[in-house]
Amino acid sequence: MQTSSTSAGHLRRAAAGMDRATLSVAAIEAFKKLSPRHALGNPVMAIVLLGTVLTLVISLTTPGALGYGLLVTAILLVTVLFANFAEAMAEARGRGQASSLRAARKDLVARVRDEAGNERHVPASELRRGDIVIVSEGELIPADGEIIKGIATVNEAAVTGESAPVLREAGTDRSGVIGGTKVLSDEILIEVSAEPGGSFLDRMIALVEGANRQKTPNEIALTMLLAAMTLTFVIVVASLPFMAGFLGATLDPLLLIALLVCLIPTTISGLLPAIGIAGMNRALSANVLAKSGKAVEIAGDVDVLLLDKTGTITHGDRQATQFHALSGIDPARLRDAAMLSSLADPTPEGKSIVKLALQQGATLVDPEHAHFVQFTAQTRMSGVDLKDASGTIQRSIRKGAGDAITRYVQGLGGASDAELQGRIDAVARSGATPLVVAEGKHVLGVVELSDVVKHGVAERFARLRAMGIKTVMITGDNPLTAAAIAAEAGVDDYIAEATPEDKLARIRQEQANGRLVAMVGDGTNDAPALAQADIGLAMNSGTQAAKEAGNMVDLDSDPAKLLEVVEIGKQQLITRGALTTFSLANDVSKYFAILPALFAAAIPSMAAIDVMQLSSPRNAVLAALIFNALVIPALIPLALRGVRFTPGSANALLRRNMLVYGLGGVVLPFVAIKLIDLVLASLGV
């Protein structure tokens, strides 16, 4: 299976580190991004670029300013390059992910069936929405679509990175298929659901490349705030020469530009695009395809998570967990009878009965002359008739719902049993489904079928709770069963016997109470709820309708994935906030470095406020500028990785981040600028 060198595997690896190729690509991109058109997208860096040009002009036209002026110009240019590099770095990593995705999109030829039933060969890139294509065993699925006929096992490793094949079936909640994945068995008819260029893979590639990246509303708001701060500093610096002029002092324009660049929030502005792109990349590394950055971001605010029980909390197929023999019946007899009746039963329930019986000491026999009775909707029973060599029925075993078996037994002249009803009710109360086994006209006992909660689900819900997210389980089960499963899975609330309208109503009700609702679902009947919810996380295995309605698709079809998405969303906001705080806090100490230097020549008594005692005014400005430039690449890893999020109280989080990025942001430049100054002095600058 050569496709197991999967793109998703690449994604995870690419996210882990920065390889040399990525670095060099990003370095080249950083220069390309010097174009004014790109600069205009980021007002803060545009000011720095303008400052660079101005310092260059000043150093070339002012006598005696050449050497120092060019040095300042160079540092400013490097500042812009570092910011471009940060953005290019995030994009390059995205492109790395994209190229491995592209490998999955080969030049496929599709077999399209027209209305008349004729087949013709069409390049996959020309498939339109609504086309019907046939895909057989061993072929790659040419486009995203929905199975309208047939059932198949599909290897989706090319997209999801998961090598275990998955079952896809028409008319179920698992009917969606993705272009580029491979059919391993059987033949299916698929209705194409994506226009050319609009497929899953295309969207993923576009997203990871950061092409046409839409800034999220929060990012735009922050950009606006930073632009206002920048304009403020332009006013501050522009007013200085006039004030100083009144004092009879002339300020060096080079130093004024340097001051402006140090004050405007270059650090956060340089890293802002990288933070946004990295957030999308992290979501993708978690195998979640978000339709927009905004979706990831608001996931951080989710208050309530609604999820469908089947396939999300539980495996969705009931498993035999216990045999309850009636009094006077040997438990082994019930066990063996149940096993015999299930030997030819292909359903998961049947298989689980055999498995449980074997675990409890039954020996597997292969009875001769056995006639298996299939389950039908009329009898609602299945079972086995064991015959002797002459063909006479020796034993006749049936299993089925309580009322069906009772009717069957009564038909044979057996008596209904008061004890049986008690057992059936007891099993139902515990959240399980009772299956009654009878041999001939004698009822033997009850098999308890339980819906098994997925491994690890309870712990993940506990973590969600620690983040302040309430989980609500939605199920079609009766209230008794629902309550039992809810308790076992550790969800906070449940809705039993739920209809699609109930889901929608609950979401609207939570939203009316001001809560932000996430919905996890996979079925077509989940689509309205997925659309209504603030975050709709559709399972990749789900129907096309569900995937269209949601704003995220989980490629692993793991409902607890929301946990990761929430963390990524929160991390993204924290990173933005922390670096903004850091950037502004830096200014306080930069003032201490630059203001004395700026005024020292003109106003000698200003020497008194020179607390940092830097080697010379010119070196002070250089040191501040160098720090200002270096801090951008130093923080790239943090911007790409994101500031750590620890579940806990918001106040503890704020306290920690204010200490690290606020107080740290004031202290660090003092130390760093002093050190840079020492280096400059020792170099004899």
Added chain:
Amino acid sequence: MTTFWLVVVLAIALGWPLGHYMARVLRGGTAPLDVVFLPVERGLYRLLGTSANGGMNWRGFVMAFMFANAVLFALVWVMFMTQDALPLNPDAAPNMKWDLALHTMVSFLTNTNQQHYSGQAQLSYLSQMVGIVGLQMITPMMGLAMLAATLRGLFGGREAIETAEGAQAPAIEGGERDVGNFWRDVIRAGLRIMLPLCLVWAALLTSQGVPSTLQRGADIVPIDATVEMKTQHIPVGPVSAMVAAKQLGTNGGGWYGPNGTVALENPTPFSNLLETLALILIPVGCAFMVGPFTRRRKLTALIFGTMLGLSLLSGLGTIWLENNAPGTAAAIMEGKEVRFGPDASAAYAALTSQTSNGSVIVMHDSLAPLAGGVVITNMLINSIWGGIGGGVIQLLVYMLLALFLAGLMTGRTPEMFGRKIEMFEVRWLALLILVQPLAILGFTAITLAIPSLAGVSNPGAHGVSQVLYEYTSAFANNGSGFEGLADNTVWWNVTCAIVLLLGRIPVLVVPLMIAGSMARKRVAPEGPGTLQIESPTFALTLAAVIGILTVLQFMPALVLGPIADHLQLAAIAAASGG
């Protein structure tokens, strides 16, 4: 020191019940003394007609505010320019020139009371009593009304905070919310809060010897009579009523040009205590009002706590700096009232600039340079108590900014009281951030660039401080002067009028716009992931945001003004000492 602590303790002791009373007056439902006030209010509502009935959305409220401002603008301007022809002018004050009249009117309309004139000589009794005192009574209550509306908006509208105790606001999104009725708020606040307090203060001040008469002042022979000045005219008038209003209403504009430094405005230690207390009484009441008014009682703790912390820091700092100025103690007493001494003077200077009052008992020009720097910083922050209504509004603006950052840092889309702070709000916040440096630094730079405009009495750093102070005081709607400026020129009058309006209208209207937009939003209930804003952590974050924002924007100007002034003074002191 004693005066300072006494005032702080008294302001808290009286401000607490006052705040609760103010909340009851501005909320729907019954309030004390309805028997007396309701009939008067009903009469006034009838005069106003339909506009006094029913609620207004934020647009309606802003329109009413602007309309009231426009009417007062026109009336008072005309009155000042024609006062000679109007009655009640025993001292024959001449008509004011258009630009001085404009500046004076705008200055009182914006609750600033920056004075480029000397009241005793240039205003008639009618102008003082109707134009000046009228605006001094009305404009603080307009500020209070804007605060009430802003708070209503931030909590989802009037119904949301006036429904039964503890009832949660309906969380349905969209739809404009009722933020109250402007006319009703102003009338109720004026009749039930401002008027009674002014009556009490005026009576107490009269008892201390502050003039209260409509007679023309006496002409007396001074004991040091010379050929040039054989007799001296002692200007009097209904002074105590005006002093009460100027102190209580964060106004600051005195009857006399030199304000509270004139013994007739502030004759005794008790009158000084009364006047210093009155500086911060209603502003402290505003902080105490927030909790009971919004039914989020702990919010008072955050707002009052933050303001008190900053107030003590700046108050004690000013007193310390004043006592530890470079140079001899005698030199630093220039321009100070010996009756009060440096401590009481510094305490008054700190409190008058923390609130947007601006009345003075010491020429701020004469403060130690760094103490003057603290006074400027107080005005730049403009929400350590701040103006009536305006102070808390400004703090809410700082809170929005702090919550934007803090929200991000806790991993949630920023929100305030459960409502998201989004693009619309941030765009207007950004504008508010910009207006202040643009107005203050812009005009300071232009004025200093053309020395003929400045008219400063001092060269060098002190001159920078004078100009910076004048515009800062105008923008903060404080109104105190650094003095020493020849400020009755067309340039100063017109530019200050512009800065005054920029510091009043956007600063009150934009937060109400933001509140109006927030009111319509979905309210997220508080959960375990919600930031607890009534906590020391957030209070410190808020204080840091206030401090850093001010420092970042005005540090260079402060370095070139007060700090350079201080360093030069220190250098001279060191040279003469050594």
